[in-house]
């Protein structure tokens with residue numbers, strides 16, 4: 131397929147890259163590499179021998195399979211993530227070291243959740259990840275990807291960045307993977323070039339500054355801002371890096387880089403950022419820089435009060451729900467829905483519910499039907515499900531795909547009532563065995579839409 135670079139973009143890139151411009155142009159004709167990051171908490175194993183330099187769980191694949199036809203893709207066993215963007219996770223791991231597992235991280239621009247699922251793998255049982263997406267139509271895909279990833283210490287919010295300032299210094303890391311002009315992704319989708327304009331890139335740069343300004347206050351003193359884009363545009367990258375240094379009491383932080391990775395160190399006004407460009411790094415275009423906040427206030431979340439609409443579940447329901455899970459949880463009842471919040475983040479959860487628009491948290495465990503509980507899909511996907519408590523039936527590939535397609539299937543051997551269905555021993559969801567047929571309880575909105583082979 132042919133592509134035509136927008137003229138002003140081409141002129142700027144010629145200037146920016148000098149004699150290397152032709153290498154860039156050639157690299158645009160190459161196919162984009164395919165990479166995945168595996169979910170070790172679901173016992174996923176290496177996906178290939180070609181490991182992404184900066185991420186041990188990231189692997190390049192030699193070709194692009196039809197991921198939709200792999201049940202393990204739907205089970206959250208891996209996430210198809212562009213390799214360079216895994217560098218955001220590398221940055222956070224490097225900055226926090228061993229403390230990463232106990233830290234509070236905000237992914238402010240989170241949908242569809244590539245980096246969120248990465249951060250979710252990094253935090254331990256005492257850590258907290260808040261994933262925010264302000265565009266309502268993009269929230270469901272974020273919820274779906276995080277539910278499939280199966281980590282419990284995650285809160286999903288749908289708030290404007292301006293609402294985060296009132297939290298006070300709450301997060302060890304605020305990651306802003308900003309909406310940008312997307313120049314680094316032209317290779318993946320040539321038609322994106324048609325959307326590009328000088329004016330739009332400038333609007334992006336201004337919006338990025340507003341987002342940073344909105345979020346700055348919710349970084350703890352000593353905490354970090356990890357700012358990234360998928361563009362090569364200096365207004366959105368170098369100049370915004372400089373703008374941060376000019377406007378905030380912040381120290382620019384450098385990261386250790388292995389020369390072999392082919393990452394360009396970008397020096398600007400004594401500051402350093404990192405750029406990924408196709409002909410040097412195996413992946414798509416990306417930019418990242420880090421700042422450490424020197425001063426500021428600390429949020430007083432320990433004194434958070436339970437909001438009226440946050441009703442703890444009654445003891446009888448807690449007793450019924452507790453054996454479904456492994457771990458220490460607080461249980462909340464919202465209408466007929468029981469939500470399990472890890473006890474370790476309960477106070478922060480209450481604090482955030484008071485200040486932000488929380489649209490998901492912990493594990494939606496069960497729904498109350500009369501005096502019975504029906505386990506919910508988030509529980510099936512969760513790493514904290516108590517597998518011993520449920521009848522399980524393992525499906526072959528054919529039946530697993532039919533299940534995910536939401537077809538009517540019936541497999542001998544399932545016990546009456548609710549069964550957990552698995553593929554290669556990895557949970558896919560629930561069915562209700564009525565004796566002669568199954569009710570397929572796979573979420574309607576998540577079903578495979580393509581025709582099965």
Ligand code: SAM
Nearest residue numbers: 239240241242243244245264265268307308309
């Ligand atoms: N971090 C995501 C990932 O790794 O999958 C990709 C994020 S994408 C580059 C930027 C996100 O910012 C989009 O989901 C977009 O909806 C969101 N966004 C758009 N306008 C925004 C705004 N004014 N404030 C905050 N986020 C915004």
